[in-house]
Amino acid sequence: MHTQLPHLNSLKVFDSAARLRSFKKAAKELNVTPTAVSHQIKALEEALGTLLFERKTRAVQLTQDGELLAETTHNVFQLLANVVNEISSTKNIITVSTTSSFAAMWLVPNLDKFYKSHPEIEVAIKTNEQVDDIEKDRRIDLVIRYGIYDDSIKNSIKLITESVGMYSTPSYVLNRDASTDINLLETKWKNENLPEISWNLLLSNKVHKNKIFNIRQFDQEHHVIQAALAGQGVALISSLLVKNALNQGWLQDYKIAEIDQEIKGFSYYLLVPERNIRNKSILEFKDWITNEIR
Template structure:
């Protein structure tokens, strides 16, 4: 019935090259050489008797026939992947993209709970401040983003709105009763698209602090506070573990303010994935209890 179809591997290679618009990028995703990708594409074109790509000096573009095949290949491989995952009893991998601070201070300390509930799913956490292209990179199953949330879309789900507070070690607060005598620690975002959150906003220009220390990652701010270096202006979500363990304490609850939002992005290739659904449900439940 399907004897006329080309080998599945050639379709897989073609789909990656079509989605990424690059033989080199497809080779990196598939862990093969660009030459191997080029050979597979050429063999597929010879078998079909039509060109699928227009080769240009520094780029490739799909032909009309290539566009048709790319859409069909993507849908077919997506459906096949979902079914294989659903019926398989072997361990599967879920790759999550998120910020370094959220991973280090909230997610990783809690992942053991998810593993106990779902021992067949291995979670790989990919961090960085550069946003991954989730539609092109099918190795990433979902992403947790941070910033201003502009309303739910089909693939964007609000997780939690953070509260900002002031935190330091109990010992530091005992020896620095007045905030004007303390070292004040804040985050200066590496991502300039994020709105500024600073001590100036909290204290006002008439009480401009004299001693401010800045880091470009929130988990560095928290680590500085844990080391007894000052009072940190950070998300209450990220200091949960430190508060529960008594390593940090809150300076003054009257200084709390609404911060930004953590939200989930589920790319099209993951929307029917069972492992993604399991992780999403666990994440929302955990944040509802501990958010």
């Protein structure tokens, strides 16, 4: 039966073209020419006696047979990769996709702890503010997302729900004259689906006692933290992301008399694609980050 299978290389080329929906992108991924990809796909179609792609002017689209084969090759290559990683003596590489701020302010500073206990695993970090389709994009092994957690999401686990606090450098507190304006720093979400957490909402309908508040916005939380570290004002930011800065004494809590309520934030949650739920290296990382972040 095995002798009837197409050549493995042609299946690999097909898998790449089907996943990326482009011969040109597949050629770039495989480091070959688009013509070579086209020839491999044509040879595979002739061997199977069916069309796998519909060729359009500037795009290709999978046929029904192509969709069926794409789903199978996708699963088979991922399973093969998982087994090879598990039995190989070389270092395993897992790719984690997450937000820029979480990567910069929590994951990277804590990653050395993971390496000490798992030296055989290397973590590659991909930052993206958009939502990746991890079931289709095999370049991503797991994602850490930020937002409102829904426990009905398959193969997901909530890592932590943050609180939001007000922080500044000790020098900002000491050097700010009581009569001067207060600079307030905040994040304006790129993701419009996230509910607003802002100084204006917190200060609305409050008695300001002649204080003047200047609000400055950034589109990344770690930019807000960097501005606070530079002594530019008081940051409204996740207590999780400033934990290292607090431990080092670089930032401290800042109390504004007009704001006395608890500020609720969002959740960080981990999501593993179906193909990786039994991958040993990914399970090791999942166990580590679940325990470390809590």
